[in-house]
Amino acid sequence: MQRYFIDAASFGAHTVTISGNDAHHIARVMRMKPGDRIIVSDGESREAIVEIAELATGEVAAEIVELRSMTNEPAWQVFIAQGLPKGDKMEIVIQKGTEIGAAGFIPFQSERVVVQYDAKKEGKRLERWQRIAKEAAEQAHRSMIPQIHPVLSWSALLGEVAGYDLIVLCYEKESESPSRGLREVIGPGSDPGSPRKVLLIVGPEGGFSEREVAEAEACGIRIAGLGKRILRTETAAMVGLTCLMYESGEMGGL
Template sequence: MQRYFVAAEQFGDTEIRLVGEDAHHAVRVMRSRPGDKFIVSDGQSRTALVEVIEAAPTLIIAEIVEMLSADSEPKWAVTIAQSLPKGDKMELVIQKGTEIGAFAFVPFQSERMIVQYDAKKEAKRMDRWGKIAKEAAEQAHRSRIPAIEPLHSWRELMKSIANYDLALFCYEREGHQAHGRGIRAAVGAWFAGRTEDSHPRVLLIVGSEGGFTDREAIEAEAAGAVLVGLGRRILRTETAGIVGLTCLLYESGEMGGA
């Protein structure tokens, strides 16, 4: 069943309103008419099954039929910190990461970042990313839309590590047989002595096409991040975050793991 996110002020006690692009999509694409039903969420705590009362390309008014439980969110809040990749790769990370269950996204600058950051394009890019996250959250029947933070500098990212319960730094050297640990070992070490109902805030840090420098790895570890590998193969930057997120949600029991 089709799902839409609406602003809190559009979600009333007995009815909701779809406006703008959402109303246009419902009427022109989904062919919604009075009597049709779909699901709406305010992206926070309220989700409802609604029935269309009035339908126009710029406004849909729908009556709330039933309030639904919002139980589609993972119990682990995993934020993907992605060094800004070139082209439209960040769009893929946001789209697929949202579908899988990412809590938020933090694009950042790293030493080997290939793309040239253009501040003039920031607002347009953030708007595009926000739309992609919203559409992906609707498709995946999420109860919330992941937040997308403005581009962070490396120093800003390092300072933010203290805001998380666990920060994992995806470093290709850790994936080689002769080096460190993987995600399962890092998660297991963090959970030692904690209860199973812990709801950790996890930061998953992924490098750009050129990977991370040794200096960045040292600084990340000094800031409190745990260096982890994603296997003995070298993954593309747009693949690494998706793989890491999936591993974490599997370990959380979201996909039958823990």
């Protein structure tokens, strides 16, 4: 069943109203008709199966058939801090990370970021990234849409660490540093049922400098390797996130 996220204000006691691009998608792309059913969610506290009652230009009216519990979110909130990569790799990280279960994304600049960041284009870039997250959340039947944070500097990212229960930085030089495997860093006997807010930090194509790793450790960030192989930056984000989802019990772990 097709899923759409709508504004909380569009939820009535017995009806919902869908407008904008989603209304166009329902009427013109999916070619739905009155009587067809879809799932709508406000991304916060309400989700329902609704039946389309009327399709008008730019707006779809539907009647609530069944309220649903919002149970499609992981036990752990895992945020991905991603060093700005080249090309469309950030879009890949957001799309696939949303499907896997990331709670949000924090792009950041660091010493070895090679892409030329243009602050003037940030608004349009964030809007596109948020749209990708919304579409991926709908496809994956998420109960919420991950939030995309504005681009931070490395020092600003380190200033955010107090808000997390666990912070892990993925570092490829495991044999040359005090890095350990991700499972060991998380800690044995983790309770998958306990709420946990986690930040997974992944560097850009060039990885992290030794200075940045030392600064991270000084802030209490745990350093972890992701195996013996060198992974692309977008691959590292997905591998790290998937491992955390498994360890939290999301995929039958622990």
